[in-house]
Amino acid sequence: MFHDTFGHIPPLMNLDFASFMHRFGEVGTAIANDGRDFQVTQLQRLYWFFVEFGFIREDGEAKLFGAGIMSSYGETSHAWALRNKLKVFNLEEVMSTPFRADVIQHEYYILDSIPELESNLNHWFERTY
Numbered sequence: 018m019f020h021d022t023f024g025h026i027p028p029l030m031n032l033d034f035a036s037f038m039h040r041f042g043e044v045g046t047a048i049a050n051d052g053r054d055f056q057v058t059q060l061q062r063l064y065w066f067f068v069e070f071g072f073i074r075e076d077g078e079a080k081l082f083g084a085g086i087m088s089s090y091g092e093t094s095h096a097w098a099l100r101n102k103l104k105v106f107n108l109e110e111v112m113s114t115p116f117r118a119d120v121i122q123h124e125y126y127i128l129d130s131i132p133e134l135e136s137n138l139n140h141w142f143e144r145t146y
């Protein structure tokens with residue numbers, strides 16, 4: 018409950034993020050309904066490394082963003098300590114990077130632009146279908 022209320026709902030007030038999530042849902046539904054398990058895994062990784070554990074750059078500064086970070090004191094402290102060692106968000110790389118859901122994350126990605134990510138997701142979807 019705390020994770021959803023504190024981590025997932027507030028960023029939906031950002032129109033760019035809300036638009037991305039809407040499109041993510043459309044793409045995910047289409048792919049899941051088509052039984053494309055590998056592509057579903059790729060989308061899970063995108064969700065993990067951005068929606069749950071992503072940083073975002075704002076005015077040149079790294080900002081904590083993901084719900085998995087924002088709703089966990091331990092993850093927040095750990096992630097913030099690594100803010101100078103973030104990996105630049107790259108959709109292809111993220112989609113090919115496995116994750117573990119049962120541990121504190123050891124690497125985080127930073128995204129520069131949510132609209133750009135949505136555009137890249139659309140391009141990926143067009144290539145996939």
Ligand SMILES: [Fe+2]
Nearest residue numbers: 020069084085
């Ligand atoms: Fe979550």
